Amino acid sequence: MTTAELYATFAAQEARGVSPTYERLSLAVAQSDELLALLETLPEGKRQPNLLYGVVRFLRGPVDEPDAFVDYAVTHWPTVSGEMRVRATQTNEAGRCTALLPVLAKLPQPLALLEVGASAGLCLYPDQYGYRYGDHVVGTGTPVLECDASGLVPPTTLPKVVWRGGLDLNPLDVTSADDVAWLEALIWPEHTHRRARFVAAAKVAAADPPRLVRGDLVDDLPALAAEAPSDATLVVFHTSVLYQVPPDRRRAFADVVRDLDCHWIANEAADVLPYDNLPDPPNEALHNLLALDGTPLAWGRSHGQSLVWFG
Structure with a gap:
């Protein structure tokens, strides 16, 4: 599965009907060649949507508007990727x-x-x-x-x-x-x-x-x-x-x-x-x-x- 497919699948199977925000973000990421290329510099296990979204929210970046989210992730990629490399999706539900x-x-x-x-x-x-x-x-x-x-x-x-x-x-x-x-x-x-x-x-x-x-x-x-x-x-x-x-x-x-x-x-x-x-x-x-x-x-x-x- 390509990284674009990973995000498109997340939008359809996990976020749809559960989180409109993450559905919109996932579709935007799946269509952003620049952000996809950056994500693919990470180990495969570190490219997952929940990790990316959690890190941007942890850094107090924007998540309400897809274009602003993609721009933030690309512009702040050294910080975003650094957090993604050391953190894990440890949802404690x-x-x-x-x-x-x-x-x-x-x-x-x-x-x-x-x-x-x-x-x-x-x-x-x-x-x-x-x-x-x-x-x-x-x-x-x-x-x-x-x-x-x-x-x-x-x-x-x-x-x-x-x-x-x-x-x-x-x-x-x-x-x-x-x-x-x-x-x-x-x-x-x-x-x-x-x-x-x-x-x-x-x-x-x-x-x-x-x-x-x-x-x-x-x-x-x-x-x-x-x-x-x-x-x-x-x-x-x-x-x-x-x-x-x-x-x-x-x-x-x-x-x-x-x-x-x-x-x-x-x-x-x-x-x-x-x-x-x-x-x-x-x-x-x-x-x-x-x-x-x-x-x-x-x-x-x-x-x-x-x-x-x-x-």
Whole structure:
């Protein structure tokens, strides 16, 4: 896929109907030979739309008008590209816990949670948030995470979590103003509800910080997993992380997880891990595939806003 096709596809499959701002920007980038040429000087994994848009917003550049955005990115390319090379799309969306909760609630309690690609660790607190699946409410915490779910019998109780650990190449700290500003820049412009949710979830994490370790998902996972209490059910999970990992390292990671005494929850795009005989996704929008121990269970949007259960 060319860089122009990458941005055009992002406009059609991810931004359309979700962020008019990013749809307009993506179409403009796809048609700008100058900006495309600059993007192609970056490593392939650093050319992604979310990273470019997050960096420009972090730098307080314009995003409301496509021509102004393209002009800013081109004119300030040394600064923009410098940030893109050292930063990553570490979106820390607590709403993704709506997909995790139905699985976590059914596992033997209590739980020790270990998130791969944890960012600042906001998804390590599924027991602290409130949930609304249609008219069904679970928990009394804040923020309240809403999910349009079908085919699902919603959980009636929250899991009991006794240990939280996270692994990331660049773990972020919700008590750091710079890290918080970066995470806010990754929230799409129109998503004021997500921004409010992030602020509330960050307060939860800051009140009881998780154990976050800088490390590689293959080489350093066993050591962190060994820290989990032996009398709790260890759950290794990840959401929208492995697409950034080369295929050979994905396979190595899967082998490592299978060798651990744990349950494994994967919530990734359907082409990231191998599955057979999948049902079709609900529509053409980009969906993640939720799986437990290699068994597919549901299609869901990447921010936890919807879930179609088939498992």
